[in-house]
Amino acid sequence: MKSLLGMTAVAVVLSAVAFMLGSYQTDIYRKLLLWTTLALSYNFLFGIAGQVAFSHFTFYGIGAYAILILLFQVGLPLPLAILAGIALCVVLALVVAIPATRLEGFYLALATLAFAQLFIVVLNEGGTVTGAGGGLANYRLPDVFGVRVTGPWYTVVIVVLLLSTFATLWRLDRSWFGRACRAVRDNPEAAQAMGVNVARTKIIAYTITSAMAGVAGMVYAFVDNTVNPPIFGLQNSFLLLFMVIVGGSGRHAGAIIGAALLYLMPFLLSPLIGHHHALVFGVVMVAVVLFQPKGLIGVWDALVARRKLVP
Amino acid sequence: MSRKPLLVVRGLTKRFGGLLAVGDLDLDVFAGEILGVIGPNGAGKSTTFNMIAGALPPTAGSLEFDGKSLRGLPTHAMAPRGIMRTFQHNKPFASMSVRENIMVGMHTGFTGSLWRVLGATHGAARAERDAVSRADALVEFVGLGDRGHADVETLSFGQGRLLEIARGLAAQPRLMLFDEPAAGLTPAECERLSHIIRDIARQGIAVLLIEHDMRFLMALADRVVVLNFGHKIAQGTPQEMQADPAVVSAYLGDLAAVAHA
Numbered sequence: 001m002k003s004l005l006g007m008t009a010v011a012v013v014l015s016a017v018a019f020m021l022g023s024y025q026t027d028i029y030r031k032l033l034l035w036t037t038l039a040l041s042y043n044f045l046f047g048i049a050g051q052v053a054f055s056h057f058t059f060y061g062i063g064a065y066a067i068l069i070l071l072f073q074v075g076l077p078l079p080l081a082i083l084a085g086i087a088l089c090v091v092l093a094l095v096v097a098i099p100a101t102r103l104e105g106f107y108l109a110l111a112t113l114a115f116a117q118l119f120i121v122v123l124n125e126g127g128t129v130t131g132a133g134g135g136l137a138n139y140r141l142p143d144v145f146g147v148r149v150t151g152p153w154y155t156v157v158i159v160v161l162l163l164s165t166f167a168t169l170w171r172l173d174r175s176w177f178g179r180a181c182r183a184v185r186d187n188p189e190a191a192q193a194m195g196v197n198v199a200r201t202k203i204i205a206y207t208i209t210s211a212m213a214g215v216a217g218m219v220y221a222f223v224d225n226t227v228n229p230p231i232f233g234l235q236n237s238f239l240l241l242f243m244v245i246v247g248g249s250g251r252h253a254g255a256i257i258g259a260a261l262l263y264l265m266p267f268l269l270s271p272l273i274g275h276h277h278a279l280v281f282g283v284v285m286v287a288v289v290l291f292q293p294k295g296l297i298g299v300w301d302a303l304v305a306r307r308k309l310v311p
Numbered sequence: 312m313s314r315k316p317l318l319v320v321r322g323l324t325k326r327f328g329g330l331l332a333v334g335d336l337d338l339d340v341f342a343g344e345i346l347g348v349i350g351p352n353g354a355g356k357s358t359t360f361n362m363i364a365g366a367l368p369p370t371a372g373s374l375e376f377d378g379k380s381l382r383g384l385p386t387h388a389m390a391p392r393g394i395m396r397t398f399q400h401n402k403p404f405a406s407m408s409v410r411e412n413i414m415v416g417m418h419t420g421f422t423g424s425l426w427r428v429l430g431a432t433h434g435a436a437r438a439e440r441d442a443v444s445r446a447d448a449l450v451e452f453v454g455l456g457d458r459g460h461a462d463v464e465t466l467s468f469g470q471g472r473l474l475e476i477a478r479g480l481a482a483q484p485r486l487m488l489f490d491e492p493a494a495g496l497t498p499a500e501c502e503r504l505s506h507i508i509r510d511i512a513r514q515g516i517a518v519l520l521i522e523h524d525m526r527f528l529m530a531l532a533d534r535v536v537v538l539n540f541g542h543k544i545a546q547g548t549p550q551e552m553q554a555d556p557a558v559v560s561a562y563l564g565d566l567a568a569v570a571h572a
Contacts, residue, residue, distance in 0.1 A: 171428055171429060175428040176418060176423075176428075177425055183415045185406075186403075187402045187404055189402060191415070193389070193390065193396050194390055194395075194419075195387050195482065196387055197385075
C-alpha cells in the first residue's frame with residue numbers, strides 16, 4: 001500500500017514535468033525516461049541475472065519495427081499489434097536464449113553480438129517491409145479509443161512504461177525468482193544443489209527482460225516518428241552497458257543514476273567543452289571501472305556506511 | 312533392522328577412462344541415522360559423494376531414494392526430492408546476505424508461478440514472509456545468531472560452513488549430505504558442528520557424511536563405511552572399525568605413504 005502511494009506520487013511528479021517542458025526539452029525528457037527504462041531491464045539481465053548479453057538494444061529495435069510493421073503493413077488494430085509485437089519478442093528471445101544461455105560469459109556475449117549485427121543486416125536488406133537503409137517514417141500513432149495521444153500526454157505514456165517496468169522488475173527481484181537469478185550468477189553449482197534449474201532460470205530472465213525492451217521499443221517508435229537502422233547499432237548497446245556499470249550493476253538505483261548521468265552528460269558538457277565531452281565520458285568510464293567497480297551507487301553506499309560509523 | 316532404508320545404493324561404479332574410482336559399492340542410509348564414509352586420500356569418497364548428490368553420473372549401479380531411482384536425474388532434481396548437500400569448499404552466494412542465502416535454499420518450497428509474483432498476490436507475499444521467519448529460525452539453529460543480515464563476505468570460514476548447513480536445511484530435506492564438513496574448522500568449531508549434525512539426525516533426517524578426519528567421524532557416526540581404492544573394505548560401528556585390521560592397515564598404509572613422500 002505504501003509502495004503504491006509512493007509510485008503514484010512519482011507518477012504524478014514525472015507526468016507533471018511533462019506539461020512544463022518546451023518541445024526541445026520534451027524530446028530530451030522522453031529519451032531520458034526511455035533510457036532509464038532500458039537501463040532498468042538491462043540491469044536485471046546483466047547485473048542481477050549476470051548475463052553478458054548485447055542483444056538488449058536490439059530487442060528495443062525489434063519492438064519498434066514490429067509495432068510499425070504490424071500496424072501499417074499487416075493492418076492490425078493497436079491492441080492486437082502490441083500483443084503480437086510482444087509475442088514476437090518472446091519467440092525471438094527464446095530462439096536466442098535456448099542455445100545461447102548454455103554459453104558462458106564471453107561466448108554468450110559473442111552470440112548476442114552476432115544476433116545484434118544480424119538484426120541490422122535484416123533491417124538494411126528488408127526492402128519495403130523495413131524500409132531498408134532509410135527506415136520507416138511518415139506515420140503517426142493511431143487514435144486510442146478515438147483520442148489522439150500527443151504532446152505531454154504521450155510523455156505520460158512513457159512515464160507509465162517506466163514505472164510499470166520498474167514495478168515489475170522490483171517484484172521479480174524481491175521474489176524467489178530474483179534470488180534464483182542472483183544465485184545462478186553468484187554460483188551456478190550451488191544454485192543447482194538448491195534445486196534451481198540453471199538453464200531455465202537464465203532463459204526466463206533473458207526472455208522477460210528482452211520482451212520488456214521490446215515494449216519500450218514500441219513506445220519509442222512514436223517518439224521520433226521515424227526508425228532507421230543506425231539507431232539500433234552496437235554503439236547504443238554499449239552505451240546501455242556503460243550506464244549499468246557506471247551506476248552500479250545489480251542495483252535498480254544504480255541503473256537509474258547511470259542512465260541519467262550518461263544520457264544527460266553530453267547535453268550538459270557540450271555547451272562548455274564542445275566535442276570534448278566524449279573524452280570526459282571515457283575518463284569517467286575508466287575511473288569507475290578502476291576505482292569503484294560497484295559503480296556510483298557503491299560510492300553512495302560507502303558514504304552512508306561511513307556516516308553510520310561516526311556517532 | 313526391519314525398517315526400510317531411505318537411500319539404497321547398489322553396485323555403484325565410476326570409471327574415469329581406465330581408472331576405477333569407485334567399484335561396485337553398496338550403501339544403505341536410514342532415516343535419523345548418521346552414516347559416515349571414510350577412507351584415505353583417493354579412496355573414492357568424493358566421487359561417491361558426487362554421484363549420490365547427482366553431480367556426477369555413475370558408470371553403473373543403482374541409486375534409489377525412497378523407492379524411486381535417482382539415476383539420470385539432473386543435479387537440480389535432487390533438492391525437490393529431499394536431498395540436500397553442503398560443499399567442502401564453501402560455496403555461498405557471495406552478493407547476498409546470510410538470510411537471503413538461506414532463502415535460496417528454500418527455492419523448491421516456492422510453488423507459486425511467476426504470474427503470482429507479478430500479480431503481487433497475498434499468497435506470494437505470505438510465502439515470502441514465512442520464508443523470512445524460517446530463515447531467521449535456521450540462522451539461530453546453526454548458531455549464526457545476529458549475523459542474519461550480514462554480507463556473507465564478512466563471515467569466517469567456520470561461519471560459512473554453518474551457513475552451508477542452514478542453507479541445506481532450508482529445503483527441509485530428508486537426506487543431508489555433508490562433504491567433509493570438518494575440513495578447515497577449529498577444534499571448537501568441530502565440536503559445535505558435531506552437536507548440530509546430531510540434532511539434525513534427531514529430527515529424523517538421514518545424514519550421510521564423508522570425512523577425512525577420523526576422530527571427528529568416529530565420535531559422531533552411528534555406522535561407518537570404509538573405502539580404499541574405490542572399494543568398500545569394511546563397515547560397522549565406529550568401535551568395530553577401529554579394531555578392524557583391514558581398516559587399520561589401510562590407514563597405516565596411508566600414513567606410511569605420507570611419511571615416505
